[in-house]
Amino acid sequence: MTNPIQPRLTQVFRFVRCSYADGVAELVYAFDQGEELIERVRFPAAPAVPAENKHAFEAALKLLHLIAGVSYYKAGVPPKIELADGPLDDCTANLLDALYLHGLAEFAYRNGLDLRGRIAFPRSSEGRGEGDTLAKALHLPKRTLVPIGGGKDSLVAVEAIKQIGGEATAVWVGNSPLIAACAERTGLPTLNIQRELAPGLFELNRLGAWNGHIPVTAVNSAILAVAAILYGYDSIAFANERSASAATLEYEGQQVNHQWSKGYAFEQMLSEWLHTHVAVDLDYCSLLRPYSELAITRAFAKLTPYFDAFSSCNRNFKILGPKPADRWCGQCPKCHFVFLALAPFLPKPRLLGIFGRNLLDDETQAAGFDALLEYHDHKPFECVGEGAEARAAMYALSQRPEWQEDALIARFRSEILPQLDVAGLALEPWLQPSSEHRVPARLQAALAVIG
């Protein structure tokens, strides 16, 4: 029996090794000289990796090891990071330094930590050129991995790809029945990858580890990059929207973005890294990048068959019941935002049927909606749209007779609206797509479908 480790007093976080065999990737980490923490990622019915793709596969697997380490690193946030494989090239080290710093910014804020200057992945002194030259083409099959989250965004992406006749697979990591139900509803082939956190992490938590939000989209992205090479896909199309790039708040001079790994900066870095280190013909993008949350909810409002299956609620029920209350807690910022953003685009009785209640006619929800509107409060730490979008949606509802007597709409009209400039509240500008995205030519037709 060794003495129990004290996570917050650890000195070194070590990337010990990673390996892959028979559909299972093993990612191994450790603190100081403590026990190994072994995470396993299981790829179902995995084919053998062709010899010509071996190099690309190894590169993707290494990146997964580096990125997935964030879940463990954060338990102790020790001052030093060690890599058993030796230092990284600049491009890779930049990606990881940025991911660990920005992806853990909310975690740091919540725990009163400052990670600036603390995160430094070892880099090789002779700046290797790999960051500048493209990797070779692997002639991957022209089909797309579309990660499904159970919420509306990925369903909009799926339907857009289906409409242009694109070949796609609905993929998800973990065993959420909500996501499984949504994935099945898409009618696409499905791929369910399992991620088993190292059991030692739970033990560390019990021993008082730091805990909080990690950039899980980055981990999932790295898993899908491995999957793309393994199964043969030329593209990974996430459904991250425009506002994911916006900071949630600024804290002691640092931008804190709850969803940094869903933002454009990370998308660009990872996409370029894949082109230079894995395969020049593996595209990583977000199909919804040009769109605001409101534009996406408008597109989703046409997808009636998903209404009784989806949920964006972050309570993340692992077991689903048949009632709306089993999918929508009605209390969290996600429930508030999705309700508000869908309201302008759906007949009121239909919307209320989805949620099983009217959140905007409930005075006790005032604080939650105020936070969305950035009235009296900063933006909550959830993947929700910008305050201005929420205000535009609220304003639109306040002009609709079927909504304007509801408690919180009436309150908005009497209390908040007089303080706002109506000129900035129009819905229409939010429905215009921007031109900023990295969607590959093959999938660009899908953008037109979304609107």
Added chain:
Amino acid sequence: MTSNAPAPLSSGASWIVMKFGGTSVATLPRWQNIRELVASRRAEGARVLVVVSALTGITDALKQMCAQEDKGKRIEAAKAIAQRHYDLLGHMQLAVPETLGARLAELAKLAEEGPAMLGELAWAALVQAHGELMSSALGAAFLTHSGLSTQWVDARDCLAAVALPNQNERTKLLSAMVEAKPDPSLNARLSQQGEVFITQGFIARESQGRTVLLGRGGSDTSASYFGALLKAQRVEIWTDVAGMFTANPRQVQGARLLQKLDYEEAQEIASTGAKVLHPRCLSPLREPRVPMLIKDTNRPELEGTVIGPEVREHAPSVKAISARKGLTLVSMESVGMWQQVGFLADVFSHFKQHGLSVDLIGSAETNVTVSLDPTENLLDSDAVAALASDLAKVCRVKIIAPCAAITLVGRGMRSMLHTLSGVLAEFGQLRVHLISQSSNNLNLTFVVDESVVDELVPRLHEMLVAAGALRTDDSALFGPSWQTLYGSGETVAAGDAWWRTQCRDQLLALGEQATPRYVYHLPTVRKQARELKTLASVDRLHYAVKANTHPAILRALAEEGFGFECVSPGELKAVMATVPESAPLLFTPNFAPREDYVWALSTRATVSLDSLYPLEHWGEVFRGREIVLRVDLGRGLGHHEKVRTGGSGSKFGLPVEHVDAFLRLADAHGVTVRGLHAHLGSGILDDKHWGEVYNQLASLAERIGSVAFLDIGGGLGVPSHPGEAQLDIAALEEVLRKVKGAYPHYQLWMEPGRYLVADAGVLITRVTQQKGKGSWRYLGVDTGMNSLIRPALYDAWHEIVNLTRLDEPATALYQVVGPICESGDVIGSDRRLPEAKEGDVMLIAQAGAYGKVMSSPYNLRDEAEEIIIE
């Protein structure tokens, strides 16, 4: 012809109409069943007319064929439909009868032609009519072949659709009406042809000779039309359930079969939610006074529901409670409506204009609120937005949804209002948007938020029974519960109880010695404990000792390996004095003073907190300790919606929105949250509730790294009324196992109390005297609320028996009361018991939990002694 055929019928023999639905005519065994039933009715000396639906799935297939524009695919579809019938004939070992052959040929021709010749709607009606035409032809062949000579009748030759004002071409052809009055000539015509007939449901013919459909519920309606035309002795609807129930059995397992209803009540129940019968099918029978009987095809021995004109004199009773979901309310507010001619007419014209049909209406001088049913038009178009815009020009309008209408049905509703006070109080806690009572006095409807309905309806049903508003004691009207007829769970068998069987004489002897006495039966405690130990998902069970702290019970449960949950230093001390050191202890107080925590932390007990205050103000007391956090999942997680207006109506638990603040305080004082605890309430008989709590606790725990176990509390229900289903422990295990699979890294704890000890204890007392007062008879016993306060405090129902006269007939109706000077000292009201005599030993069952521990010296009467049966 078989030789044992019954004697031929006279021309004046009366008719029985029997209707069978799609699943009843889809297989050979079902047809054999029909044959038996028809033969038995014929043997009663009646002519029989069988009305059938299409084979199950065929009507849908025909509809799809109608929607198919491609001729080739239509022909394919017709072939597939024909094949279904060939297959069934194959099972029957019958050749294709000529009548069916002709139908199939016609269907093929219709598929080939498409709608062009007849017109879209008329063609569709004729295509869809083939489902019934084919099934009846097939049935005629089968019944005749099996020795029951059966004539095929074309329903279109008997049922003439009438043209009504307001009908468009679509409703004229696809949901037609027939005026069915007794028609002696039809009766005479058919009587000449034979004794057993088969015809089609769902179809009729209109004045131009075109085939029309009767719309939803059409086959039942056909049966009623025939019942009226032939002035039948009765119409029998054979379906998959024994009749109408006091509530939707899917919502209320204890719903009772309604054995007798009048037409109006039945129609009201059907209109407000019951699916077994379409409401329109009763009206044809009302005038000719033909009774309808609903029967279960699979269980023909069950009585079923008789709907007829006769209402023998009964005490007024609520017959059913139903709920309709998905309603949208439009509330219109304006001073302009007051005494203004035409205001409402203008308002309602907007509803008509936007194609929205109004159902319930409630009005005040300045407000009119109406309900809209969930139609496609409402859900998928801009109709509501457009309506609101128009209405906003003349009044303030508010759209309220999703709502549900809860309706109590019963003849003479107003005369029952006084019995409904408890029920009405329940509504007092909710947002009630509209109340409606029609002048026919058949119903009372409350429109509430839809989210409360699933939990509210079962509770109201129970309250209606308990309040004597739904008189389930009248066995002429109310049959067995759905649970008893169809449920899987075991029901409480009255003969089972230990006090009724093996210990009866011992209890009598104890009672004759001295009363009042509590008697506890340890084998029952052990049995319950072992039952719970079969919950393999539960890692640790704690007995909630507040239910009963008798040392013998504590010892017995310690031997069974239970831990102990205590809520006060007193309980902890009592437990520690009795159980071995190894038994785990929990200390879960509520609003306990600081010194209680200080002391509890000096013991081995695991301590729970359920508010911020102790850490805010006495943080040092807890420094470095591990604690359990008790949360109130309350409304935060979408549950307990009943307390919505009360919001924080319960003093227990930390509200979920304070959890983050709690964790910060815990961190600041070096306190580790090792467990999360939530408690639902008590008396819960539905296994799914624990799964929900467990699931919600687990999702909350994921935000807190240090949590190692989840305590989902107790509250395992113990049924009290005979016939109520017991908690299904195997089903509970299944529910828990599923959640555990999703969160394997948390240990699962439970803390049952009442479940372990309630049935193990009885209170025995002796009869002291009787008193008559008007029609009321009081039976006095020698103890009351001083010994057992649950009936007074919670309206709890305890079974009461006269142990001295256990086998005598229960002919008297007593109010069983104690000697305490409180009008609430009633142990049981309206109890059917044998005529009692002074000195008889009475037994009050299920008194093992919250009995002695809640007793008091009030009135300074002697306390009940406690006796243990090993």
